[in-house]
Amino acid sequence: MFFLAAEGGETTHNPIIPVWEEIVVGGIAFIVLCFVLMKFVFPRMEQTFQARVDAIEGGIKRAEAAQAEANQLLEQYRAQLAEARTDAAKIRDDARADAEGIRQDILAKAREESDRVIAAGKEQLQAERATIVRELRTEMGTIAVDLASKIVGESLADEARRKGTVDRFLNGLESTGAR
Amino acid sequence: MFGQANVLAQGQAEFPPSVGDFYLPSILPWGAENSYWFTKITAMVWVAVGILIIFFLVSYRNPQLVPTKKQWFAESIYGFVRNNIAVDMIGHAGVRFAPYFTTLFCFILLTNFFAIVPFFQISPNSHIAFPAFLAVISYVMFNYVGIRHHGFVKYFKNSLVPPAPWFILPLLIPIELFSTFIVRPFSLAVRLFANMFAGHMLLLVFTLGGFAMISANAWLAPVSVLSWTMTIALTFLEFLVICLQAYVFTVLTASYVQGALADEH
Numbered sequence: 001m002f003f004l005a006a007e008g009g010e011t012t013h014n015p016i017i018p019v020w021e022e023i024v025v026g027g028i029a030f031i032v033l034c035f036v037l038m039k040f041v042f043p044r045m046e047q048t049f050q051a052r053v054d055a056i057e058g059g060i061k062r063a064e065a066a067q068a069e070a071n072q073l074l075e076q077y078r079a080q081l082a083e084a085r086t087d088a089a090k091i092r093d094d095a096r097a098d099a100e101g102i103r104q105d106i107l108a109k110a111r112e113e114s115d116r117v118i119a120a121g122k123e124q125l126q127a128e129r130a131t132i133v134r135e136l137r138t139e140m141g142t143i144a145v146d147l148a149s150k151i152v153g154e155s156l157a158d159e160a161r162r163k164g165t166v167d168r169f170l171n172g173l174e175s176t177g178a179r
Numbered sequence: 180m181f182g183q184a185n186v187l188a189q190g191q192a193e194f195p196p197s198v199g200d201f202y203l204p205s206i207l208p209w210g211a212e213n214s215y216w217f218t219k220i221t222a223m224v225w226v227a228v229g230i231l232i233i234f235f236l237v238s239y240r241n242p243q244l245v246p247t248k249k250q251w252f253a254e255s256i257y258g259f260v261r262n263n264i265a266v267d268m269i270g271h272a273g274v275r276f277a278p279y280f281t282t283l284f285c286f287i288l289l290t291n292f293f294a295i296v297p298f299f300q301i302s303p304n305s306h307i308a309f310p311a312f313l314a315v316i317s318y319v320m321f322n323y324v325g326i327r328h329h330g331f332v333k334y335f336k337n338s339l340v341p342p343a344p345w346f347i348l349p350l351l352i353p354i355e356l357f358s359t360f361i362v363r364p365f366s367l368a369v370r371l372f373a374n375m376f377a378g379h380m381l382l383l384v385f386t387l388g389g390f391a392m393i394s395a396n397a398w399l400a401p402v403s404v405l406s407w408t409m410t411i412a413l414t415f416l417e418f419l420v421i422c423l424q425a426y427v428f429t430v431l432t433a434s435y436v437q438g439a440l441a442d443e444h
Contacts, residue, residue, distance in 0.1 A: 018306070018307045018311050025215075025216065027312050033231055033282060034282050036232045036235075037232070037235055041235040042278035048244070052244055
């Protein structure tokens with residue numbers, strides 16, 4: 001402008017006709033710009049966008065997987081809990097049955113014991129009776145002899161001692177009693 | 180703006196501004212006329228390319244799943260073009276075009292933006308060479324994509340023969356040929372170029388006009404102030420045009436690609 005204007009249109013330009021030097025320079029500059037930006041910048045932006053999408057989608061996928069795993073664990077725990085409940089019920093039932101058995105056992109044992117005690121008592125009673133009978137026999141003999149000697153007299157005592165009359169009588173008595 | 184103002188104050192610039200004001204002298208070799216290899220315009224293109232490359236490489240040097248602020252900013256530019264232009268226009272197949280569309284969008288937006296950045300003050304896109312090159316890429320791209328997708332014959336049949344009664348076809352086919360294969364690259368390039376050209380011209384007119392009036396007559400100073408106020412207002416308008424044109428260029432390219440990929444007319 002500085003000089004051209006001063007020189008007042010000495011060279012006339014048609015603004016619609018391009019200057020070929022400018023086309024060359026502008027073309028080279030623009031191609032350099034295209035090359036750098038389209039090779040080193042925008043593809044990396046696409047990659048970053050893609051990575052961002054992946055990150056978000058991957059996060060969602062991971063969350064879904066975690067959710068599924070949690071659900072599965074919950075199911076598993078529920079199953080385990082139910083199993084434990086049935087186990088507990090079974091154990092309770094078993095215990096109850098055991099207790100019943102033990103009670104029956106103890107009852108049976110106690111009955112047996114009482115039977116035994118009763119039996120032993122009876123036996124002892126029998127033995128004692130036998131002993132008493134034996135003692136009574138001798139005692140009764142003695143008493144009877146004493147009584148007889150008092151009644152019959154001294155001489156008879158000697159004779160009875162000789163002939164064993166009392167024993168004979170008592171034996172006869174006993175055999176009739178036993179029968 | 181101020182550079183021009185100083186120049187004008189020194190009586191070196193003239194009013195009204197002309198097309199010649201868009202063709203700045205060369206930087207290397209210094210001050211040469213008609214040498215375009217290294218001018219303010221080409222320098223700005225390189226600066227734009229450098230800024231974009233450095234910005235994106237730095238902010239995407241170490242991408243994280245949870246982005247930092249810078250990374251988020253770079254991603255949202257790409258995400259905007261990818262989702263709101265490429266995928267919206269083309270559908271899911273548009274993702275593979277998103278890198279080019281984003282590059283295109285950023286390049287046009289930044290070079291357009293130079294029109295209102297102090298000391299840059301002019302957009303490279305006010306020289307038709309740059310929009311033309313971008314339009315040619317779009318043109319080649321949508322035709323290439325269409326031919327690859329449909330095959331040569333089917334692609335041209337799809338784009339040239341609309342589903343219409345046979346007797347109207349002799350009229351429609353030339354219209355389709357003209358609008359799709361001839362007008363499209365020109366309209367694309369000229370739309371961007373003309374907008375940036377006109378925007379720069381408007382700012383020049385109001386800025387230089389203020390100086391022209393105040394130097395013509397001191398009594399016109401209030402009008403100069405009004406003129407400069409208009410410059411500020413127009414700068415905001417220019418910002419709107421900058422964003423809109425970058426968006427429009429990208430959306431139209433995406434729409435052409437979509438048309439080339441579409442199965443039916």
